[in-house]
Amino acid sequence: MKDFKLKPEIKYGSQSLGWIKNLKSKKILIVTDKTMVKLGLVDKVISNLNGSEIKVFDKVQPNPTIEVIEDGIKEYFMFSPEVIIALGGGSPIDACKGIIYFSYKIQKEHNGCIKRIPFIAIPTTSGTGSEVTSYSVITNKNSKIALSDDEMLPTIAILDPEFMKTLPKVVIADTGMDVLTHAIEAYVSTSRNSFTNALSLEAIKIVYKNLLKHYENAELIKPREEIQHASCMAGLAFNNSSLGINHSIAHTLGSNLHLSHGRSNAIIMPYIIENNKNAYEHYFEISKMLGLPSENIVEGKNSLIALITILKEKMEIPNSLKDLGIEFEEYKKLMPQFLNDIEKDICTTGNPNQFTSEEYIELLTKLYYGLM
Template sequence: MNKFMIKPEIIFGEDSLNYLQGREYKKFLIVTDRSMVQLKLVDKIIEKLPKDSEIQIFSEVEPNPTVDVVEKGVKELFHFQPQCIIALGGGSSIDACKGILYFGNKLFESLGKENGNMEFIAIPTTSGTGSEVTSYSVITKGNSKIALAYDEMLPKVALLNPEFMKTLPKKIIADTGIDVLTHGMEAYVSQNRNPFTNAIALEAMKLIGANLLKHYENPKDLIPRENVQYASCLAGIAFNNSSLGINHSIAHSLGAKFHISHGRSNGIVMPYVIEVNDEAEELYGEIASQLGLPGETPQEKRKVLKIYVEMLKEKLEIPKSLKELGIDFEEFKRLIPEILKDIKNDICTTYNPNSLNDEEYVSLLLKIYFGE
């Protein structure tokens, strides 16, 4: 039996924050990072909440949120006991909030307490992870990333507001934008794909192809900014229902071990995964056609798609390889056994088109390092 689920409710547009005015709760917990507080973006949320409500801000989230941050958040959740929890920020803040809610609920259950069925609202401030519409959360533990997937972590409401993306640094636009393309591509070639995810993933990639560079070059231009935000959300819905692949498994491990942003890790890895996933050749060909790329046969189209990704990365100033990024080869070589272990244990590996053995994984990792 298969399942396709569309959740959460999505509120979008320049006035989307007005949704918060109708939340008649007495206690709100906002999970975010310090930059959201310093940039006064948290104030934009607070000013929409009921004036007589009690508001607590947990702003200790950092990039690649750790188990320690989640534990601190669970304590905050347990002591404050809000009726509504709001995640504000990029994928890290939303992922951390999901972890806090999931483990917080387990704590409440273990103590025989009711959690009051808190409303979970996700407000992304970047366009990349799609975390606002997925039941996935990636938490860092030591030098590894743990990918969690539980329906209980799915937000009830996602608020998409393009204002938050107007002043993003170009590097973040590049990293998160290439992440959207990775999500759409892996959802489309996944062994767990279905007609619903196919249609949504293709539309997400089409929007990225037409708008990402425009958004990168002029972040204040509203239409490309909105379209990239929609693409991020659509790709999130697609992969939440189809799963991902080894592009993400490898990126999770590289990001944790070498402190590379998630989107940049995915971008570096993507061309080499397209090359190795020959079982999905026809599907990559369909993606190439959707993006308006040339080619007569699926084989030609897959090659052209790989070249397209390489050219897009160059324009977005994303490194071609780990070597170009400045990663030390001896350190990389030493960590290969750990990286292999991470890949095999990652839930994203399950539905990848090709099943690789250790020798093939090592060969792939060396290509990713040297860019060959």
């Protein structure tokens, strides 16, 4: 038996933040980062929570660490919230999930039962899709661990485009390419199915039509909203299929070389498409759907790679790790760590092709120099 989960409930569109006025709870913990406080986005949330007792935990940083989660767990038990709200990009949402996951585990061990509370996710990037997934990516020293558990699936996701107005271009570029990677990896994964295929293809189409418009002008409402929807749909897709080694490699490069998640995915993507020979037919289907040159399977696959290269060029994302200024000696030294992390990563088994260590070393070397 297989599962396709239609959860959480999604509130979307302008003014959708207003839904939180329904929260009758007295004690609300908001998990966020300092940028959200500085930009006044936390105040925007609080202004809709009249009469509630609110505690703001704003210690989350990009690529959240186990130490931040530990601090958050202490806050959780000290404050004992009746509702928890995650506000921010993937980092605050994932940190909030980690806090919930471990707090529930501790409760189960100590009391034999769990007092579950509503979990509201308000994404401010488009994005990781974390608002609709049961995944949380946590950094432990130099490794990223992708946890997956339905306890971490939000109860309600609120997609209010108002929150994306302040996004810097570099974040729009990186997170937008993360959306594209989710949709493409979900579409070719070993657990692909009719439900996830529909969501993936629509997300890819939306990114193709809107990402550059959103990147050029984050004030424009239509592309901003559309990319937010694509992000959420790609999240729903990969939560019900899986991702692949594009993400496994991005996780290890992100934690060892301190790279942004979306940027790592964007740099890696063409190399994975080229090497995932079992998925050529699906890449060809994507190109055909987008109206790109696709007379045959190989041309279709090449067109998809060309599209990604053009998107990266227009959004000033480099093509190789060398172009990012990473030293080869440092990179070479980390190779055993990369191989170890990739093998253990939860996303690796979903990839349409499996590779030997030698093949990974060759792929990682090409990726460094930008050689296809």
